[in-house]
Amino acid sequence: MVNTLPQLADTIESQTSLRVSALHALAYCPRLFYLEEVEELYTQNAAVFAGRRLHLTLESQTEGEWEELFLESAELGLKGKVDALRTRDGNIIPYEHKRGRSHRDEHNQPQAWASDKLQILAYTYLLELTLGIPIPEGRIRYHAENVLVKVPLDAEGRAIVIAAISQARKLQLSTHRPPVIDNERLCAACSLAPVCLPEEARLAHDKSWQPIRLFPEDDTRQILHILEPGTRVGKTGEQIKITPRKDPVITVPAQQVGQIVLHSFSQISTQALHFCADKEIGVHFVSGGGRYLGSFDSRRGSIHRRIRQYQALSNPESCLELAKKLVSCRAQSQRQLLMRKKRGKSQHQTELTTATNQIKVLIKQIDRVTSLESLLGFEGNIARVYFNAIPLIQSDSTPTELKFNHRNRRPPKDRFNALLGFGYALLLKDVMNAILAVGLEPALGFYHQPRTQASPLALDLMEIFRVPLVDLPIVNSIDRQQWDLEADFEIRGVRTTKTNGKAPEINQVWLSNSGRRKFFEIYEQRKSETWKHPSIGYSLTYRRLLELEVRLLEKEWSGEAGLFGKLTLR
Secondary structure, eight states: OOOOOTTHHHHHTTSOOEEHHHHHHHHHOHHHHHHHHTSOOOOOOHHHHHHHHHHHHHHHHTTTTOOOEEEEETTTTEEEEESEEEEETTEEEEEEEESSOOEEOTTOOEEOOHHHHHHHHHHHHHHHHHHTSOOOEEEEEETTTTEEEEEEOSHHHHHHHHHHHHHHHHHHHOSSOOOOOSOHHHHHTOTTHHHHOHHHHHHHHOTTOOOOOOSOOOOOOEEEEEOSTTOEEEEETTEEEEEOSSSOOEEEEGGGEEEEEEETTOEEOHHHHHHHHHTTOEEEEEOTTSOEEEEOOOOOSOHHHHHHHHHHHTOHHHHHHHHHHHHHHHHHHHHHHHHHHHTTOGGGHHHHHHHHHHHHHHHHHHTTOOSHHHHHHHHHHHHHHHHHHHHHHSOTTSOGGGOOOSOOOSSOOSHHHHHHHHHHHHHHHHHHHHHHHHTOOTTOOSSSOSOSSSOHHHHHHHHHHHIIIIIHHHHHHHHTTOOOTTTTEEEEEEOOSOBTTBOOOEEEEEEOHHHHHHHHHHHHHHHTSEEEOTTTOOEEEHHHHHHHHHHHHHHTTTTOOSOTTOOOOO
16 A cells, blocks of 8 residues: 655644545535535535435445444544445445436446545545555445446545645635635535525626526524513423413424514523524514514634624725615615605605605715715715605504604604514514524624624614515504504503693503514514515515525625625615
């Protein structure tokens, strides 16, 4: 056996061993390797689960013959678990089992795919070093066509493994993601496509590119809102267990739950928190008054991505450009809402036309802004014009108690502002859920400053969704007379006697539990509606758009900019 390990041990002395499966990913796509091994991003699709089922089936069918073996070599800095070992013609042969079909050469002869070849070569080389005897070959069984491919381990094969290990080590030390590969067919079959967004990356570099949708389908898991104080959330087996103070216990399968939102003084056990972190279930806390308090941060890894985020958002020029996109995006949605509602409002046409024209003029001036301070002034002017026009778009039949007068909060002093405040709290919670799911740092924003407990990045990204997910549904629900003025709201701190001839003053208005439940229905219904994204050209629900917009933001500092901040109300 020829020793082909020149100085490799010196380069891996202080590094942990690579997994053979990581080399498989490297041969498939260097960007896939980087996302999994450096940024520690892992997802699983149907093909991954099908592969696991195949291995379980083979184990049960070949009891006594199937022998897995964990191997590790300090010389190679490599480790892995071989699917099976068998003795053939006096030689020990490692086997790999693949669910799909083999590659075919120009003579239509079955061959191993490049990534599968590297994987079986690595296992064969590992086995050779572990046992100290020559291992002539490894074998791959492609079950879709029942084909066995033999891969010889010779000097060339050993050199291929060492070269791959060297390339992997260099990528591990890099701070830059590799570019998207040219072969888009590989991307379509990749489990990490929803994270990598290769089609969107190609579009960022080539505006004529017509992307196919690789982003996942709608997340249909439900959001559990725990409203009653004293209700306990725990786990039993693979289920979420909800124990109210008086009502019967409720259990919900974990795979059906996307978020748990604990309102007021409801509680959750440590075991349930660990369980939710493992199942990627978001856990969020909202006060009894409807204010967003925080989220359970269960992120693992992704430190390289957060370092890049910090580097990008430490640049004042980059922050200003992103903030201008944000303010323009929200302003265009505000203008579109007024224009949409202007139809049929003959008595306010002139005022609404003036308001929309003013916003249009202000939007055109945003590009010339040279500081965040000036941009804040523009945003304030646009918001003033927008909110002053809200009463003009409300129906004449709207009860006086639901008429909008002016923006107030902390606490809200009327029913309209109570709806706005609660809606923005839910939106902030959903944006935080998306940020944590993607793995960015919510404390590092580019527009809002860290002056309150709310995370700046979450406040930034909220601006994109305020109008389509909160303002518009509230205006529509009031027009449809969906709110019960008494049952859906709680009035607190009312001065019941007149003072100096003035009407009684309301100090604060909150949604009651029935009002909150009604708001959940309206809000979640809106999130389930689909919308065609203007940048990428395919339709998603607003539930998915929240996550997509966070991922498009990350591309702004990853060399694939130009797609973020284009989502405006139609």
